[in-house]
Each structure stands twice: as C-alpha cells, then as structure tokens.
Amino acid sequence: MNPGNHTATEPLCELTEGMPIVVGGDRIVRVTAELASSFTDGDRLLTVPSTGALLHVPASVGRVTEAAVGRAAAAFADMGAVSDQAVTAFFETFADRLADDAIFAPIAMANAADIAAAQAKSRSTTRLVLSDTMRSDMIDGLRTWAAAPSGRDQVVDRVEHEGWLVELQRAGLGVVGFVFEGRPNVFADACGVIRSGNTVVFRIGSDALGTAEAIVEHALNPAIEAAGLPDGAASLVAASERSAGHALFSDQRLALAVARGSGAAVAQLGAVAQGAGVPVSLHGTGGAWIIAGDSADADRLEAAVTASLDRKVCNTLNTAIVLRSRADELVPRVLAGLAAAAASLHTNPKLWMHESATGLVPDSWMAEAAIARAEGNVTEPGAEPLDETGLGREWEWEGSPEIGLAVADDLAQAMSWFNEWSPHFVVSIVADATDEAEAAYQGLDAPFIGNGFTRWVDGQYAFDRPELGLSNWEQGRLFGRGGVLSGDSVFTLRARVHQSDPSVHR
Structure with a gap:
C-alpha cells in the first residue's frame, strides 16, 4: 500500500446493536441496543480510551454547544480592540447588578426552584444554594477582577540586538471552556478569564441550569452590553444534558478546557478533551x-x-x-x-x-x-x-x-x-x-x-483571587505540583519584533 494514500472517511449515520467500536487502538466495545436505538443521523459518538465508554452527543445538543463556542470564538477575535477600562466596567456592572435586590430577586426565585427540583429527585443541594454568603462572595470576586490589572500586552522579557529587539508580551489565550458542578458562584469566578483578554463558554450541571440562565439574563448579558464587550464574551450552553459537556470539551476551537466536579465525571471530561487535542485542567478529586x-x-x-x-x-x-x-x-x-x-x-x-x-x-x-x-x-x-x-x-x-x-x-x-x-x-x-x-x-x-x-x-x-479551580495531580498541573488556577493565570505569550535598522539580515 502506498503510505501516501489515506482512507476516505464518511459520516456515521447510524449504529446497530453489537456493532464493534475500536477504543484505545487495541480494544473493541460493542454498541448496546439502547445506544443503537437512540442514535440518529447527525448525532456524534465519542470514545473514552481509558474506560471504553461510548458517549452519545445528540445533534440538537451539538448544535447548541457549537453555537455557544462560535459566539465566544467570534468575541475573542474582537477582544484585542476592547480597552481595559471596558473590561473593568463589565465587572463593575456585573457586580452592581448582583448587589441590586430588585435585579437579584428573579435569580433568587430561579435558585429556589432549582433547589426544590433537586430535592424532589433526592439530589444533594449543599453546593446549589445561592446563599447570602455565596452572593456576597460572587460580588466581591467580580469587584476584585474590576480592580485587578489586566496583564494584557505586559512585556515579560526583552532581548536587544544591534538594529532590532524582540519582546515577549502577555496576551489572551483564547476561548476557555468551563464545565462545573451546580455551584452558581463559580459562574462569576470563571468570568475572571475575561480580565486577561480571553472569552469563556460555560456548561453548568442540570440542577443549577435555571439559576445560571437567570444570572445570564438579569446580570451577565446586561453587563456585557453596557460595557461594550463583544457579544459572546461569556456564553452559557443552555442545555441540561450531560452530553453538552462532552460536546463542549471535544470542540477544537477551545484554547483550554477546565472542569470542576466529581472525580469520575471530571476524569471522563478530561479524556474527551485530550482525545480532541484540547489542553485541559481538571479539578475533581478532593478531600x-x-x-x-x-x-x-x-x-x-x-x-x-x-x-x-x-x-x-x-x-x-x-x-x-x-x-x-x-x-x-x-x-x-x-x-x-x-x-x-x-x-x-x-x-x-x-x-x-x-x-x-x-x-x-x-x-x-x-x-x-x-x-x-x-x-x-x-x-x-x-x-x-x-x-x-x-x-x-x-x-x-x-x-x-x-x-x-x-x-x-x-x-x-x-x-x-x-x-x-x-x-x-x-x-x-x-x-x-x-x-x-x-x-x-x-x-x-x-x-x-x-x-x-x-x-x-x-x-x-487565601490569595484574593477568585479561582477557576484548584489544581492537584489530576492533570491540573499548570503550576507544577498544583496551585490556584485563576482568571489572570490563563494567558499566552506573543513575540513582537521592533526593527530599527532596515538593513538587518541573516
């Protein structure tokens, strides 16, 4: 066979019971009757090599997720033209709206409905309750970001040569995909990546989706609009299905995928991201x-x-x-x-x-x-x-x-x-x-x-920085052994040359 030839691919339109699916390069998993019957044309099938799990992403969920990432990607392309003052105004307005009792009232109602629904299903609500303390912490966190320096375009290194010099400057990394459990305060924490020039897409657990949608409607989106940030700078994946997280983390437009939650769920999300070639920071195992x-x-x-x-x-x-x-x-x-x-x-x-x-x-x-x-x-x-x-x-x-x-x-x-x-x-x-x-x-x-x-x-x-997560050894090692992953630690470096002598050559 000519090694230059490549086998043509074709869309996966259906699954049949017992159909073999290769995982990890050396194992086969058989499609169950339930998966075969639920899979339709346009759906996606993801595999987890470490466990052999087959993850079904319905087309409807994929479309919602892709649209949210698309908005964030378009917004990131416009973030270079957004001033630091506008970003500051966004955080200040977001905080002010959460602090306004009249504006917060429908958010509190949505949270009460989420809690009641979770209790009816005998699900934990300890992290779901948007208490006065949690609300205050969200507001304080947003105001912390309003007062924080952006770090964008900061020169971190400079090397001078005869007739020219090169500088390394901090810059936004890109679109950050964020999946977290039902803790509404994390919603505000994750917006910290906007401070350093990024955009963010959220997927929150189904138990807290109503609360999240209310925060978006009554506080987040109005703050984005008032500050003049591009639409989609912070986007919520409005889908309750767990597969929305899988769809998000498999989107190669993400510059970084961050997951918080239970250990098993976080590990699975990490495997999905790694399979798509997306850098990932996992924050699941605790205790x-x-x-x-x-x-x-x-x-x-x-x-x-x-x-x-x-x-x-x-x-x-x-x-x-x-x-x-x-x-x-x-x-x-x-x-x-x-x-x-x-x-x-x-x-x-x-x-x-x-x-x-x-x-x-x-x-x-x-x-x-x-x-x-x-x-x-x-x-x-x-x-x-x-x-x-x-x-x-x-x-x-x-x-x-x-x-x-x-x-x-x-x-x-x-x-x-x-x-x-x-x-x-x-x-x-x-x-x-x-x-x-x-x-x-x-x-x-x-x-x-x-x-x-x-x-x-x-x-x-501890550090006066709202966190996206706490890194331990579970592939969250952005800081060696571990550390606090915060909004201002999500950045990349760009090299910029200033040539004063046009005759410089190699």
Whole structure:
C-alpha cells in the first residue's frame, strides 16, 4: 500500500446493536441496543480510551454547544480592540447588578426552584444554594477582577540586538471552556478569564441550569452590553444534558478546557478533551487530610477538625491520622472535633474506622443514628469499619460531617498512607515541633500544606483571587505540583519584533 494514500472517511449515520467500536487502538466495545436505538443521523459518538465508554452527543445538543463556542470564538477575535477600562466596567456592572435586590430577586426565585427540583429527585443541594454568603462572595470576586490589572500586552522579557529587539508580551489565550458542578458562584469566578483578554463558554450541571440562565439574563448579558464587550464574551450552553459537556470539551476551537466536579465525571471530561487535542485542567478529586504529629497540641487538633467540617467541598477534612504514641489522648479529640462540627449543623456525625483505630473509638459511636443524606435522614451505624484502600475514598456527605480515621505507627507511615491513598491535594500537619513539621512538609506530596484547619485552600479566601479551580495531580498541573488556577493565570505569550535598522539580515 502506498503510505501516501489515506482512507476516505464518511459520516456515521447510524449504529446497530453489537456493532464493534475500536477504543484505545487495541480494544473493541460493542454498541448496546439502547445506544443503537437512540442514535440518529447527525448525532456524534465519542470514545473514552481509558474506560471504553461510548458517549452519545445528540445533534440538537451539538448544535447548541457549537453555537455557544462560535459566539465566544467570534468575541475573542474582537477582544484585542476592547480597552481595559471596558473590561473593568463589565465587572463593575456585573457586580452592581448582583448587589441590586430588585435585579437579584428573579435569580433568587430561579435558585429556589432549582433547589426544590433537586430535592424532589433526592439530589444533594449543599453546593446549589445561592446563599447570602455565596452572593456576597460572587460580588466581591467580580469587584476584585474590576480592580485587578489586566496583564494584557505586559512585556515579560526583552532581548536587544544591534538594529532590532524582540519582546515577549502577555496576551489572551483564547476561548476557555468551563464545565462545573451546580455551584452558581463559580459562574462569576470563571468570568475572571475575561480580565486577561480571553472569552469563556460555560456548561453548568442540570440542577443549577435555571439559576445560571437567570444570572445570564438579569446580570451577565446586561453587563456585557453596557460595557461594550463583544457579544459572546461569556456564553452559557443552555442545555441540561450531560452530553453538552462532552460536546463542549471535544470542540477544537477551545484554547483550554477546565472542569470542576466529581472525580469520575471530571476524569471522563478530561479524556474527551485530550482525545480532541484540547489542553485541559481538571479539578475533581478532593478531600483534605489532617495528620496529628507526635508533638501535636490537642486543643489545636480538635479546633482544626471542627473548623474543617463546616460544609462539604473539596478542601473539607476527609481523613484524620493520629500517631500511635499519642492515640489514647488524641483520638478522643478528633472525635470531639467531629461531634462539635455535627452539632453546629444540627445533625449526627459519621465515622469510618481503619482497623488501626480498633479499641480506641467508644462503643457509643457504633449505635444506630440518623445520618443526613441527600435523600433525607437515613438510620445507620454512626461508625463503621474501613479498609486501607478506603483511606482515599472521598466522603461526599450532605448534612452529617463524615471522615475516615486511622492510627499510624509513626510519622513515616502516616506520610506513606497520604502519598499512596490521598488525592495529593490538601494536608495539614498539626505539630508543634519544628523538625517534625519540616519533615512532614518535605515528605508529604501535596501542593497545599498547613498546620491547622484545611478549609483555607481557596483562591479568593487565601490569595484574593477568585479561582477557576484548584489544581492537584489530576492533570491540573499548570503550576507544577498544583496551585490556584485563576482568571489572570490563563494567558499566552506573543513575540513582537521592533526593527530599527532596515538593513538587518541573516
């Protein structure tokens, strides 16, 4: 065969039950009857090589998504002519409209409807509620971007030659595709990419779609228009189907794909983007660890546990490790901190015990209790056994604070457990001795390390920068081990030459 010849392709118009689909170059997956019957002419089929999953994108969803990306791509082409003052005005107007009670009223109504619909389906609403605090954080975040320098056209390097010079200047990267779970505040965070000259396309979880559409109608679009930004500078994919995220991340017009949400869903989205050749930053696996060192202060430990369990997000305490030398004293303090967190939420705690903690947890913890789950209160044991692999399980709790507990023989074993089973994300080492704290810092493989509560890990809270996500080891490594991915960190560099001597040649 002539290697210069290429096999012609033709559209995939239908699927048949049992039809073989090659994935990963060396495996075959068979089309199910359900997929075959639902696939029609114009639909798309995406594959995930790592799992063999076949993802169906209906034509209607594809059209909505392609249109949103098209608007954002056209807007990016016009962003070079948009002044920094206009971008500032956009953020200020967006914030002002969210702060106006009359304008915010229909957004609040839409959010209440989303919450009621999610509750009717026994789905979690902890991240869905657009509370007064969340609203305030959105407004503060937008005003932070209004006050921030753009960085566009900033010269980051300059090399002078005889008769000419070359400069490296910061510039917008392009269209950023953003898929996130049902947290309405993330909507405002992601607009930060506009500050550095980018445009953005959102796809939000179906539970929060009504809230997002209300924000677009009453605050976002009016702010874009008032500031004179190009239409589509921030676009929402108005589709509730999960496949809209797959369609978005497979669009090669994206300069960057960012995903936030549950680990499995985020990993799948990442695989779709990588298959399309789109750079991706994933922010899915969460759950923080606390390790109580041999020199731990008991009061500090208990306070850190309680303060790390006020709500379930990615930086919430997930696993607590106590050293055997202090276990008799410190395990009760971990339990007290967990109980205090539950009491503040007017519910009961949930504990998972590694076999190393056997005999250190009072029998009273094993009693049946009402545990607040997404579907409502469920009667189950307050404490249950946990194998070693379970140390890395993320507890997606609803109302009842939930953690895993283990007792390590020494600091080396505690660090080994973290490095093997954790998501390599957030860890707190509670230790008063400088040498012990430093040994933990050097030995623990995590980008975010503290010595108290874990909930400090947040772009806006810690660094005064609203975050798109927190990078850990899950292909979010824009900053080496990890870091805060924020709007002003999404940029590229352009080289620009100034030639003063027209006779310069090579």
